[in-house]
Amino acid sequence: MKLPKLTINTKLLLSYLSMALLTLVLSGYAVLSLQNLNKLAFNITNRDYLVLDNSKQMLDVLQAQENTGKKALIFKDPLLEKIFWNKGQEFKAGIANIKKHRITALNVTLARLSELQEQYQALFLREWPLAQTGYTGEAGLLSEQEGKQILDEMVREVRNIGKRAEDEINRNVRLFKDQSMKAFRITIALSVISLIFGITLAILLAYNIARPLKKLEKATALIAEGKFNNDLNMNRGDSIGRLARAFIVMADRLKALEATHRDASPLTGLPGNLAIENHLKERLAAKRPFSLCQLDLDNFKPFADHYGYAWGSEVIKEMGQIIRQAVQNQDRAEVFIGHIGGDDFVLIAEPERAEEICQRVLQEFDCRRLNFYAEEDRQRGGFTGYDRSGSLCDFPLITITIAIVSDDGSRFRNPLEMAEMAAKSKEYAKSLPGSNYVKLEEIEHLLQNGGNTGQTTCS
Secondary structure (H helix, E strand, O other): OOOOOOOHHHHHHHHHHHHHHHHHHHHHHHHHHHHHHHHHHHHHHHHHHHHHHHHHHHHHHHHHHHHHHHHHHHHOOHHHHHHHHHHHHHHHHHHHHHHOOOOHHHHHHHHHHHHHHHHHHHHHHHHHHHHHOOOHHHHHHHHHHHHHHHHHHHHHHHHHHHHHHHHHHHHHHHHHHHHHHHHHHHHHHHHHHHHOOOHHHHHHHHHHHHHHHHHHHHHHHHHHOOOOOOOOOOOOOOHHHHHHHHHHHHHHHHHHHHHHHHHOOOOOOOOOHHHHHHHHHHHHHHOOOEEEEEEEEEOHHHHHHHHOHHHHHHHHHHHHHHHHHHOOOOOHHHOEEEEEEOOEEEEEEOHHHHHHHHHHHHHHHHHHHHHHOOHHHHHHOEEEEEOOOOOEEEEEOOEEEEEEEEEOOOOOOOHHHHHHHHHHHHHHHHOOOOOEEEEHHHHHHHHHOOOOOOOOOOO
16 A cells, blocks of 8 residues: 655644654653652651751750759759650650651651650659659669660660651752753753754753753752752743742751751750841831840849859740740740840730730749749848959849830831840839839830939849
8 A cells, every 4th residue: 555645734744743742751751850859859848857857856855854854853843843744745746746747667766755755754753752752862773774774765766767867858869969860861862852853942942941950950969068059040930940949948948947956045945146136127027016025034143153054044944934835825926936145035026915925924933933042042032142343242033124125117227226225125124123024115205204214233
């Protein structure tokens, strides 16, 4: 049977269909590759990095629980016992957070960690009555023998989780790079085939697909080296553009998380100065009313000099916990807590909510502060120590001072100005006796009416 001759139109049509088919194959492969890369990027930022972060927090909680448990047995302080149980709940919450990611390989480890935590708490239930009845040595022996063994195993298991998360991040980053390279090579191969049917289309394919993939490959390698600032701005509405934007979001998130973790207070775990400044910038830019509350402990330095820095650190950690608890019933997304350093804290919230939280903090702190003093100092209502000039001086119990400065983005140009005003307001508030919070509006009204700021006797 003699085949009919193909017309030019038919040849052109067949050529076009062939190029369209090759283009379809090429585009389909590229889309599939980009989807896989998007999935890898999603796993890195929304699973592996969060698991790694949770494991680090769980190690901190274990250390805090161990230290609190030992101090509770030594000082027989019910408050320290309560903190011990709270740390246990935080550790269990960490396990629950990791379980949310449904990583099958961690099921056995997480079950073992839950079991070990129960054993550790059960052991403390045996140690606590012994310490309360005067058998501190027996309680300490249980803690050093059985407790240390259980704790060491929990630390190993948590570190294994963190190590696995780090390995998974590295593996996914390498896989991201390999798949990018593979996609790049196959795309080039298909482009060469398409060159037979049309050089122009091949150039367009190479320019529109190969170039951004190579750029993503290079950016992947840079991120693996810890370099997060990469030029990936692509004005595209396709999958490559979406991947590039997702890649930028991933890099920015990794960079922000790394900066936040480095900036966070190692004592309280609260965000530090960098996070505080960024949050203030966001609030000022939003042009909505909010309050900056600066919290400071009065007579803390003499207290720390008198009782030691370690006990002073416990006061600071307790202060951070009091602030956290004061906002538990609030919408956490609208309340920010930061730790400037030392005994200085920051709270940012809507004006009415901020004042309510400050009242709770003042009440709770005044209730708990006696727990940090010796019985003799509690009865005296203070202690004798040296002031900054080296003179012997009577100091009252620690109190808390809070300065509240509010704005809607129209008064202060930047976070620095607002922070300076909060510091000045705090200096006035410190002249008042006892624990107090003072709003800037009240100070300005008082000064306009001839009020004075008072004087203090001991520094």
